[in-house]
Amino acid sequence: MLEQHLPALAILLPLIAAPIVFILGRSTVVWLLATFTGAWASIVAFQLLLTTLAEGAIHYSLGGWSAPWGIELTVDALNAFVLLAVTGVSTMVLVYSKESIAKEIDKAKHGFYYTAYLLAMAGLSGILITGDAFNLFVFLEISSLATYTLVSLASDRRCLTAAFRYLIMGTIGATFILIGVGLLYMKTGTLNMLDLAERIAAFDRSRTINTGLAFIVVGVSIKLALFPLHRWLPPAYTYAPSAVSSFLASTATKVAVYVLIRFIFTIFGPDYVFYDMGMDMVFMFLAIVAIFKCSYMAAVQNNVKTILAFSSVAQVGYMVLGISLVTTTGLMAGLIHIFNHALMKSALFMAVGAVFYRVGSVEVHAFKGMGKQMPFTMAAFTIAGLSIIGVPLTAGFVSKWYLVSAALQQNLWVIAVLILLGSLLAIVYIGRIVEAAYFHDVPEGRDASKLKEAPLLMLIPMWVMVLANLYFGIDTSLTTEAVGHASEWLFQSTELLEVAQ
Amino acid sequence: MTEVLIDLVLLGMLAMTALRVIFLKDLFAVVMLFSIFSFVSALIFINLDAVDVAFTEAAVGAGISTVLMLGTIALTGRTEKKNSHSSILHLVVVCVTGAALIYGTMDMPPFGNADNPIHQHVAPRYIEDSPKEVGLPNIVTSVLASYRGFDTLGETVVVFAAMIGVLSLLGTARPTNKRATPESGLAKHRVLHVVAKIIIPFIILFALYVQFHGDYGPGGGFQAGVIAAAALILYALVFGASFAHRIVSPRQLEVFAPLGVLLYASVGLVGMIKGANFLDYNVLASTAAAGQHYGIIIIELGVGLTVFAAMLGLFYAFSNQVERSNVQ
């Protein structure tokens, strides 16, 4: 019976678990319940992906009202794939949370943490699988409010200003999206995404639609921290609790990239956005600048979480670069990188959180000698770091491979070279930390005997992510099949429309 | 023509208010101007036939938001300091954005024209069929609670999420004074006491009316929740928070808010168990019309409960902060 309700379940599981968790309050039961919910949601996402790959898109009318009058959930290979990454990684971070937040968050606030976490998950899942442009805004705000709360739970006072800046930027972004959706609605009279696509395609491209596109792109770009609208991200990821950084870095911006892809490819159509409006050049330029500027910024920071945060902005650059190439391979590269980056960044932030758990600091010098003291944690960090760089046999290599080949397909040699140069900068910023860990001794005045390996409940999820990095670096059949399907669909969005009819 | 004139005058007032906010440094005045802005907006909404929206804007913008802002400036000080950094860049950003929007208006369908696309697609079904499909005279309630019920579930969750955020930031309100003596600054005003005692029962009665009359007139769970919370906020302001805590304690609110969300979601789940899609009310009773009716009443209750609990919870958390700073 549950089979037919899978799309609804993906949102409802965390959505219903959140209030229950809040009523139950603070205890281990809450952690178990949240983790169980996450695991169940991941299974649902996996089933959804298999179903869409086998049978095509699933449409689920909420309230029994058919679209465009009611709200419809639309699951295809694209969002099922991202949903799997988001729920899977979130679940692992939930497992990791128990020990990590015990160290970093006041015990009285653990109930708030799990409630906000589940709400954020529900919001992100909702954004991913809703088929309605306004409903997307509502879920965007659920996830945003929950993430502001999560960021502000840390004990460092700077998390407050970071959260406030995030709130202001996030709300401006959401309001821009609201304006954009309003303009589209004004011209078409509908909010359902497929219906919008059909009616926008039928229209002669009017100035109102152009403006709507511009507002939506700017609004979403704030949310995905596209250079130069990324300024809110580094403080938020730096001062948030480690588990929250791990969760946000691997999910929130990825979902925003998905929203960008969904709006460009499904609603507006690539022809309109790229050929008529020339946005591919804008995206390509910003993406390249993001990769270099932010990789450089990462290389000169001393706080490891800031390094990883800037690295995240740079990695978003790679995803947008893939989209801006306007080919199936380019889009595949962008999509694979969404998935793979979630795997590597969560592992990296988990490792940093583990070091913080023992050392109490996340400066680069705090990592000195950790190679010997915390061998498993640092090994995990190193492997995930290699994945960021794009070394063969890691997931990161697969994304870079697709990206470079997409650039070469178009004879964009310069772009291909720039991508490889960007990887060199990644060697610098990851290398500094690895060097500190393996080629230095624990600094004087720090009691080496107290610096033991991290607790098992932190190591297990961390290593699950690391092994996933290796697995998806070697066996790419699942990822390539899913993104292959997704990008073919997106480029034939007109055919997708016919399927929906 | 009168409609247009009223519209123009009100919009002009809004423009002046907004301009004044930019230059004023006195935050108390800024907040009051915002309250006026919100109230005038509500009038414009009425003029534009959006009665439900006007109701909500007046209750939320001019009401709850203003109270929260006043509470905040009581803690943070009421003047903005001079800032030295130049705002040329900001002005440029705003001008570019504004120019883009003005450019966008050039192809907009003309204001008020019945032939506009939004009046031709999707909406006609709501207007023509909702009385028999959902069975309510208020089309806004039909769309809100049934056709787009999932949005409203999301909205309820947003309110819940805000409560989580505020409570985690400001801490749960704990009664500071067990003896519950009137400690509010307004305690000595006899007239206020008497007036408040007379008014509050009517406010609560009105909240109940709005809750259950939303199907026929403007109103519904959201507005009712805000009004009921306003009654208790008034009580707390006049008699002191500890008195209000004895009627509804912060701990109870922390249970009510999630319960409202669960109540809403459970209506959808019952639909699923009965073999229909999530939030399908048709299967809740023997006939579709009765099912819609039950479904909407219960989800509106859920909305009302969560909104009441969250709004009052927000007020408790803010007033608790103010009280604590007064003690210090």
Next chain:
Amino acid sequence: MSVIVDYYNYWIVVFLMMAGFYVVISANNLVKKVVGLNIFQTSVFMLYISMGKVSGGTAPIIIEGVTQYSNPLPHVLILTAIVVGVATTAVGLSLVIRIKHAYGTVEENEFQNEDDAI
């Protein structure tokens, strides 16, 4: 003339939006930023409600004998958006209060000087 009658409403709404937007990005005081955000959002609500208006129509509550109703859908969307707005405001203001406790000031340039800017 007809252009003005057709669009004056939208133009004033755009002006209001931009006034609010300017306050958000230029204000130094965090409370004022939140007020600006509210003005910005309220003006966007007005954009939606304006497009739902039908000249000569009435509020979308079925009454016998009336045939022309204004569009109910924008009203529904904005009801939701208002709630989202107040939720954001509440969380934002709570952050402001905490920032005041932690830094002793709510002026952006003052606490930025205290922290190393990233």
